[in-house]
Amino acid sequence: MDRGYDLLVIGGGINGTGIARDAAGRGLTVLLCERGDLAEFTxxxxxxxIHGGLRYLEYYEFRLVREALAERERLLRLAPHIIWPLRFVLPHDEGLRPAWMLRAGLFLYDHLARLRTLPGSTSVRLRTSDFGAPLxxxxxxxFVYSDCWVEDSRLVVLNAMDARSRGAEIRTRTGVASARREGDAWVATLRDEAAGTAQTVRAKAVVNAAxxxxxxxxxxxxGIESRAAVRLIKGSHIVVRKLYDGAQAYILQQPDKRIVFAIPYERDFTLVGTTDVPYAAEPGPVAISPEETDYLCACINRSFRRRIGPEDVVWSYSGVRPLFDDAAADASAVTRDYVLDVSDRDGTLPVLSVFGGKITTYRRLAEHAVAKLAPYFPGLAPAWTGEAALPGGAMANADFDAYLRDLEAERPSLPADLVRRLARAYGTLAREVLGQAVSLSDLGEGFDGGLTRAEVDYLRAREWARTSEDILWRRSKLGLHTSPEGAARLRAYLERAAEAAA
Structure with missing residues (x-):
């Protein structure tokens, strides 16, 4: 007999996993299917x-900015291991936005945050400040202001883990081949992408978070005609060797009125991005173009003392963002707000489709999505995610530094860099990764970058990791610190582990 669920969620990105988590916590039976790995694409x-979106003020997106700033504060409390504050330096560039406009925008940005724990904005003389040294x-x-960093793909995984802990079933590498309303249910055919096998399931509602x-x-x-339009925008980033010392990030104005960020990344690198390029091809894996690389290098070269070129790029990544089409002529002006479209059959068997959105507001998007489905599920429990820490985030007073000191004191013989990285990646769950280990050798075979067999086994057992790419580029960014030999050893170990489990 076909397995039945209340909710079938299609898509294992931030919106899909966020909705699955919210719905499972309200008492619905949930199945989430992702045809690849969690967070594999956008x-x-x-x-x-995690930011309010300072530049969105130019487009009068006040509601979006206010909501995003409120979520910034909330998520910082709920996941202090993978989210932390950053100070952003915004140089005033003669001939671009006037100083009074920047000052007014930052004043509004500060005051749209109703509850603010991060430092507010201030002006800075770059010639006499360390912030100006690289410029x-x-x-x-x-000017200097505050926002937050997030480990984006880990945020997705943590939402999936919490959804599972609340009863949701998470299936990666499982596509939804088709789904149709039949009788009193959606009947969906699922395809196991690895085995090539198919299964049929039933659901009372479908969430399209693809x-x-x-x-x-x-x-x-x-088989439903869309009533809303999606606009695809390609965004690309480059990673280069560290451009400057210090923990601050830079937000750089450009002559085309776009902005580009330069952000400290993985200790030894600087992340530069993003581009905004209209994308008309079929969605799928994408790569940066030479033109985008040149553009990002030119953005750095306009402001920094150190010049870079394509030969300095050590890694790049690209994604296609599905934005709600508001008919804006400029790709960078397209709204980052979200639209939730519900289609049903005579008040039953709804499908909710997610258009647009940004990672900062994913939790509110999920809350709104489940609220739209509430009329179809009488007795649904109330919203709850606003005060519930994500896995690993339940630290006293959301104080990561205090938690790290305790963990380092517990494991004095382990390398401090390793303990800190594990604390950042897993929070309070780092103790599960470490087990009873008191020395590095207790963690088993090493694969470069501090990755050990104990961590790999944890990722396979708890976080749906299957391939070296899952581990080196999504569950972590250790690919930047891993030699080809270390990556080959990891692949060989994963192959042996998969054979042993078969």
């Missing part, structure tokens, strides 16, 4: 910021 290709002499004044494939999923998979 959700791991962000600029990795060219022509940049003499600027990201760039949201339109295709509505039409080809669900």
């Amino acid at each position: 959700s791991s290709a962000s600029t990795k910021l 060219q002499d022509r940049l003499t004044r600027g 990201g760039p494939w949201v339109g295709q999923t509505l039409g080809a998979t669900l």
Whole structure:
């Protein structure tokens, strides 16, 4: 007999996992299907910021900015291991936005945050400040404000883990081949992408959180004509060797009125991005173009003393963002707000499709999505995610530094860099990764970058990791610190582990 669920969620990015978590916590039986790995596409290709979106004020997106700033404060409390504050330096560039406009925007940005724990904005003389040391002499004044960093793909995984702990079933590498309303249920055919086998399941409602494939999923998979339009925008980032010392990030104005970030990344690197390029091809894996690389290098070279070129890029990544099409002429002006579209059959068997959104507001999006489904599920429990820590985030007073000191004191013989990385990645769950280990040898075979067999086994057992790419580029960014030999050893170990489990 076909397995029955209340909710079938299509898509394992930040919106899909967020909705699955919220719904499972309200008492619904949930199945989430992702045809690849969690966060394999758009959700791991962000600029990795939890932020209000300072530039959205230029487009009068006041509601979005206010909501995003409120979520910034909330998420910082609920996941202090993978989210932490950053100070951003905004140089004033003569001939671009005037200083009064920047000052007014930052004043509004500060005051749209109703509850603010991060430092507010201030002006800075770049010639006499350490913040100005990496910048060219022509940049003499600027502003400093606060936002937050996030490990984006880990945020997705933590939502999936919490959804599972509340009863949801999470199936990666499982596509939804088709789904149709039949009788009193959605009947969906699932395809195991690895085994090539199929299974049929039933659900009372469907959530289409397929990201760039949201339109295709509505039409080809669900057989429904879309009432909303999606606009695909490609965004690319480059990673170069560290451009400057210090923990601050930079937000750089450009002559085309776009902004580009330069952010400290993985200790030894600087992350630069993003581009905004209209994308008309079929959604799927994408790569940075030479033109995008040149553009990002030119953005750095306009402001920093150190010049870079394509030969300095050690890694790049790209993703396609599925934005709600508001008919804006400029790709960078397209709204980052979200639209939730519900289609049903005579008040039953709804499908909710997610258009747009940004990683900062994913929790509110999920809350709103489940609220829209509430009329179809009488007796649904109330909203709850606003005060519930994500896995690993339940630290006293959300104080990561205090937690890290305790963990280091517990394991004095382990390398401090390793303990800190594990604390950042897993929070309070780092103790599960470490087990009873008191020395590095207790953690088993090493694969470069501090990755050990104990951590790999944890990722396979708890976080749906199957391939070396899952581990080196999504569950972590250890690929930047891993030699080809270390990656080959990891692949060989995963192959042996998979054979042993078969």
